[in-house]
Amino acid sequence: MRDQLLQGIVDLDRESRLPLSEQIYRQVCIAVRDGVLPAGRRLPSSRKLASSLGVSRNTVNTAYELLKSETVVDIRTGAAPVIANRQPLDGMTNSLSAGETVIKTLSARGNSLCVNPREKLRPVDGGILEPGVPAFDLFPRETWARSLRRVSRLMSQDDVFYRHVAGLPGLRELLARYLAEERGVKAVPEQVLVTSSTQASLALLAQCFADPGETAFIEEPGYLGARGAFANADLNVLPLPVDNEGAIPPTGNQGPTPQLIYLTPSHQYPLGFAMPLARRLAFIELARTSGAFILEDDYDSEFLFSGRPVASLQGLAAGPEVIYLGTFAKTMLPGIRVAYMVVPANLSEQLSQAIRNMGMMASAPSQAALADFMAAGHYRSHLRKIRLAYQERGLALCNALRARLGNRMDVFLPAGGIQLVARFKNNEDDQHIARLLQQRGVGVSALSATYLQRPETGLIIGFSGADAPTIRRGVDEISAVLSQ
Amino acid sequence: MRDQLLQGIVDLDRESRLPLSEQIYRQVCIAVRDGVLPAGRRLPSSRKLASSLGVSRNTVNTAYELLKSETVVDIRTGAAPVIANRQPLDGMTNSLSAGETVIKTLSARGNSLCVNPREKLRPVDGGILEPGVPAFDLFPRETWARSLRRVSRLMSQDDVFYRHVAGLPGLRELLARYLAEERGVKAVPEQVLVTSSTQASLALLAQCFADPGETAFIEEPGYLGARGAFANADLNVLPLPVDNEGAIPPTGNQGPTPQLIYLTPSHQYPLGFAMPLARRLAFIELARTSGAFILEDDYDSEFLFSGRPVASLQGLAAGPEVIYLGTFAKTMLPGIRVAYMVVPANLSEQLSQAIRNMGMMASAPSQAALADFMAAGHYRSHLRKIRLAYQERGLALCNALRARLGNRMDVFLPAGGIQLVARFKNNEDDQHIARLLQQRGVGVSALSATYLQRPETGLIIGFSGADAPTIRRGVDEISAVLSQ
Numbered sequence: 020m021r022d023q024l025l026q027g028i029v030d031l032d033r034e035s036r037l038p039l040s041e042q043i044y045r046q047v048c049i050a051v052r053d054g055v056l057p058a059g060r061r062l063p064s065s066r067k068l069a070s071s072l073g074v075s076r077n078t079v080n081t082a083y084e085l086l087k088s089e090t091v092v093d094i095r096t097g098a099a100p101v102i103a104n105r106q107p108l109d110g111m112t113n114s115l116s117a118g119e120t121v122i123k124t125l126s127a128r129g130n131s132l133c134v135n136p137r138e139k140l141r142p143v144d145g146g147i148l149e150p151g152v153p154a155f156d157l158f159p160r161e162t163w164a165r166s167l168r169r170v171s172r173l174m175s176q177d178d179v180f181y182r183h184v185a186g187l188p189g190l191r192e193l194l195a196r197y198l199a200e201e202r203g204v205k206a207v208p209e210q211v212l213v214t215s216s217t218q219a220s221l222a223l224l225a226q227c228f229a230d231p232g233e234t235a236f237i238e239e240p241g242y243l244g245a246r247g248a249f250a251n252a253d254l255n256v257l258p259l260p261v262d263n264e265g266a267i268p269p270t271g272n273q274g275p276t277p278q279l280i281y282l283t284p285s286h287q288y289p290l291g292f293a294m295p296l297a298r299r300l301a302f303i304e305l306a307r308t309s310g311a312f313i314l315e316d317d318y319d320s321e322f323l324f325s326g327r328p329v330a331s332l333q334g335l336a337a338g339p340e341v342i343y344l345g346t347f348a349k350t351m352l353p354g355i356r357v358a359y360m361v362v363p364a365n366l367s368e369q370l371s372q373a374i375r376n377m378g379m380m381a382s383a384p385s386q387a388a389l390a391d392f393m394a395a396g397h398y399r400s401h402l403r404k405i406r407l408a409y410q411e412r413g414l415a416l417c418n419a420l421r422a423r424l425g426n427r428m429d430v431f432l433p434a435g436g437i438q439l440v441a442r443f444k445n446n447e448d449d450q451h452i453a454r455l456l457q458q459r460g461v462g463v464s465a466l467s468a469t470y471l472q473r474p475e476t477g478l479i480i481g482f483s484g485a486d487a488p489t490i491r492r493g494v495d496e497i498s499a500v501l502s503q
Numbered sequence: 504m505r506d507q508l509l510q511g512i513v514d515l516d517r518e519s520r521l522p523l524s525e526q527i528y529r530q531v532c533i534a535v536r537d538g539v540l541p542a543g544r545r546l547p548s549s550r551k552l553a554s555s556l557g558v559s560r561n562t563v564n565t566a567y568e569l570l571k572s573e574t575v576v577d578i579r580t581g582a583a584p585v586i587a588n589r590q591p592l593d594g595m596t597n598s599l600s601a602g603e604t605v606i607k608t609l610s611a612r613g614n615s616l617c618v619n620p621r622e623k624l625r626p627v628d629g630g631i632l633e634p635g636v637p638a639f640d641l642f643p644r645e646t647w648a649r650s651l652r653r654v655s656r657l658m659s660q661d662d663v664f665y666r667h668v669a670g671l672p673g674l675r676e677l678l679a680r681y682l683a684e685e686r687g688v689k690a691v692p693e694q695v696l697v698t699s700s701t702q703a704s705l706a707l708l709a710q711c712f713a714d715p716g717e718t719a720f721i722e723e724p725g726y727l728g729a730r731g732a733f734a735n736a737d738l739n740v741l742p743l744p745v746d747n748e749g750a751i752p753p754t755g756n757q758g759p760t761p762q763l764i765y766l767t768p769s770h771q772y773p774l775g776f777a778m779p780l781a782r783r784l785a786f787i788e789l790a791r792t793s794g795a796f797i798l799e800d801d802y803d804s805e806f807l808f809s810g811r812p813v814a815s816l817q818g819l820a821a822g823p824e825v826i827y828l829g830t831f832a833k834t835m836l837p838g839i840r841v842a843y844m845v846v847p848a849n850l851s852e853q854l855s856q857a858i859r860n861m862g863m864m865a866s867a868p869s870q871a872a873l874a875d876f877m878a879a880g881h882y883r884s885h886l887r888k889i890r891l892a893y894q895e896r897g898l899a900l901c902n903a904l905r906a907r908l909g910n911r912m913d914v915f916l917p918a919g920g921i922q923l924v925a926r927f928k929n930n931e932d933d934q935h936i937a938r939l940l941q942q943r944g945v946g947v948s949a950l951s952a953t954y955l956q957r958p959e960t961g962l963i964i965g966f967s968g969a970d971a972p973t974i975r976r977g978v979d980e981i982s983a984v985l986s987q
Contacts, residue, residue, distance in 0.1 A: 045687055045814050052784055052819070089780040089813070123794055123823055125853065126762070129711035132860055133853035145666065155660040164655035167868060171648035176639040179838030182629065203529060215699050215840070219862030227613035247860050278610070296573040300536055310607055329573070330529050335536075339607055354663030354867025356699070356840075369609065369617035376616055376731055378703030382866030383838025384651060 146462025150438035186213025203330030265294035323435035339363030630946025670697025687814030749778035807919035823847030
């Protein structure tokens with residue numbers, strides 16, 4: 020009898036590392052679930068099944084024991100095992116045939132959360148001249164690898180369990196000192212909260228400081244990540260137009276009161292302008308009188324080429340108006356997944372709990388290695404090195420674009436950073452052009468995607484990795500696409 | 504004249520690494536903002552100020568240049584600099600005095616997001632016999648450090664930029680194979696999504712699969728992290744009672760339809776029971792007919808002592824009813840911050856975007872090192888080693904507690920894992936007792952905190968790090984506190 024030997028039911032895969040006994044067990048379970056083996060059906064003895072399958076009797080016995088312990092089969096001494104009566108499958112066979120399968124779908128908020136925000140900006144990642152990423156060729160991988168190894172050998176239990184939700188104390192201390200010295204940030208180490216990325220910080224702050232339907236101001240054009248974080252938190256996102264002094268503070272008392280004001284005052288993203296003092300003070304005042312928080316995203320102030328960057332808004336503000344956001348994604352590597360925010364002292368403990376509750380704690384090896392790397396002075400010397408390289412590369416790219424394509428595009432001389440903007444004089448379809456360039460291996464972004472309302476068109480072009488041959492090739496490709 | 508030399512306004516700190524020129528710049532800005540230096544006020548010449556402050560004239564000139572570039576001061580050749588007219592401070596001085604400062608507060612959802620979910624469970628972290636953490640003494644730190652160093656030297660640009668939002672392909676492939684072999688999970692590598700923690704996975708799934716006000720079932724008692732993630736996503740959280748076969752499937756059609764059903768079928772948290780087949784099938788059926796997803800949290804099935812663990816619910820389900828959750832926090836170290844979920848193939852791409860949008864990508868060095876560590880066979884041998892050690896430690900702790908405190912507590916023999924539950928026979932105040940033990944350096948948790956409604960009282964006691972002296976000390980302390 021076929022069924023007695025479980026032919027067509029048990030089919031062993033000897034290549035699998037799943038033990039044969041477990042394969043037998045699982046396949047019988049499924050047959051029972053599917054009604055192929057009904058209650059009362061006798062199973063072959065372990066001797067017969069073993070010989071039919073070509074396995075040891077022990078293997079079959081182990082499977083039968085598992086089935087017995089799950090009450091799928093009854094085994095009485097001396098008798099063949101039988102599929103147990105209805106107890107273990109109570110009601111199951113009926114509902115299996117009767118019930119409709121309900122299609123599983125995303126929730127309404129899931130539908131917005133699962134959208135690729137860069138779809139319009141840049142359909143594919145990668146390619147030369149990609150904006151938003153540091154130079155991979157200049158990364159000091161040997162020094163970094165040694166830091167990682169050293170800290171992993173020396174780590175303490177406190178470093179790697181759940182103790183330090185807001186970051187390793189050593190890193191927070193180094194960051195507080197570094198930010199005070201370099202950016203005029205005023206903070207004790209307890210105000211520095213480490214997270215796994217700026218995107219995580221923004222998602223957290225959007226939820227912690229605004230309820231659904233409340234208002235967030237963003238820059239126009241501006242950073243898509245911030246726009247996405249606020250939209251995903253179900254906020255009303257309003258654009259602040261940008262001129263060559265950065266975002267323009269709203270005047271008068273019309274319009275909704277913001278809960279959050281997202282700004283990039285050191286180096287406006289993507290246009291690159293610095294915000295002068297008057298506007299800084301106006302925004303601080305707006306925050307002070309409206310109860311909003313300014314989220315100051317200082318994403319790349321480390322790379323301003325000419326002179327020292329203006330001190331941070333956070334340091335300029337007298338009170339708790341500003342939350343400062345920084346990241347190691349541009350100065351080191353995105354994959355390290357360490358960012359930080361500087362928050363008002365009285366909120367530090369509460370926001371740390373939110374980091375825990377949202378699962379946004381940063382990797383301990385990355386954090387410890389960064390602290391090691393900073394304490395040894397490698398971080399400052401790495402920054403000096405890449406600042407010079409970026410300046411050289413940025414100017415070279417700017418000059419090459421102006422010389423070759425100055426009739427088609429206005430190329431902004433970068434004040435710093437890792438990318439520049441070239442605006443089309445004739446408002447060409449930048450998303451189409453960016454797609455064509457992507458297909459040719461040039462990873463530039465369409466400027467229009469960074470606007471919420473009235474887009475200008477152009478390209479956002481990264482220069483961090485742009486050595487001379489890369490620039491030549493990139494400008495050739497852009498020129499070729501524009502001549503089509 | 505005092506003001507001419509900016510006494511009381513500029514006060515240099517020569518210990519600071521902030522350049523003296525920037526200190527002058529910043530302090531003048533603040534004085535202008537605060538109205539201490541009104542428009543039209545003459546500033547000292549750079550020569551006079553330099554001599555008064557004891558700095559070089561160059562330093563003062565740099566500061567003045569910064570102030571001029573910000574249009575805070577006017578400098579005409581040959582004349583002393585003056586505080587600029589109202590342009591840079593338009594309207595600022597008025598509003599500075601007039602406006603009320605609005606107190607900044609958390610949003611309504613921020614108030615729930617910023618709560619420490621373990622407040623009741625265990626007020627302080629740390630101490631011996633802490634549950635929920637692996638053995639630190641058995642971690643192979645040298646091998647791990649070598650893996651980290653190796654991968655950091657070999658990393659490619661794709662590994663460390665923004666390409667692989669759902670995890671490094673090598674790790675996803677190894678995980679798919681490992682989970683198929685060890686847990687009967689059915690998945691291609693594209694279904695394995697890597698995140699920074701199970702808490703992050705839960706926060707993400709709660710938002711992606713349920714809208715505010717919809718229902719999630721959790722186990723009672725159960726895992727606080729899941730309860731918190733669902734509550735923070737504004738879901739209606741309903742408890743499923745647990746007996747010694749795990750969670751009891753709801754019968755009949757009363758009550759709300761769930762969107763999410765959170766289960767720990769391999770080893771119920773915290774009580775430790777395994778769910779038999781009938782219940783597994785009933786839950787799969789419930790998911791199938793209700794459109795809910797089961798979130799199968801297989802947090803510690805690697806450590807079941809007796810026999811092989813029952814295969815996963817995910818593998819048992821015929822369709823997309825189950826999302827499987829796993830983590831390296833218990834098998835390796837929490838601080839590595841790498842977890843994973845196995846999702847239906849048709850949702851993999853969308854959920855990957857949600858990982859990006861919530862900033863939940865895991866650290867690239869941690870991921871690459873894990874892949875290296877697994878591929879070399881270190882992971883399986885590490886698991887074998889700690890499984891044996893945990894079994895020994897768990898039994899020793901269980902026996903010691905029963906021998907010494909069997910009259911006061913029912914101690915569950917652990918079927919595996921890293922912690923056990925001891926229930927008080929006389930329903931004592933476990934939160935008070937846990938607090939007293941914490942003060943004595945014993946990091947146990949109160950069982951009652953894991954219940955949503957009708958709590959039992961007891962202690963959750965970790966044994967992963969419990970060598971013989973630790974057990975003696977811990978049992979002594981528990982005994983001493985119970986005798987008070």
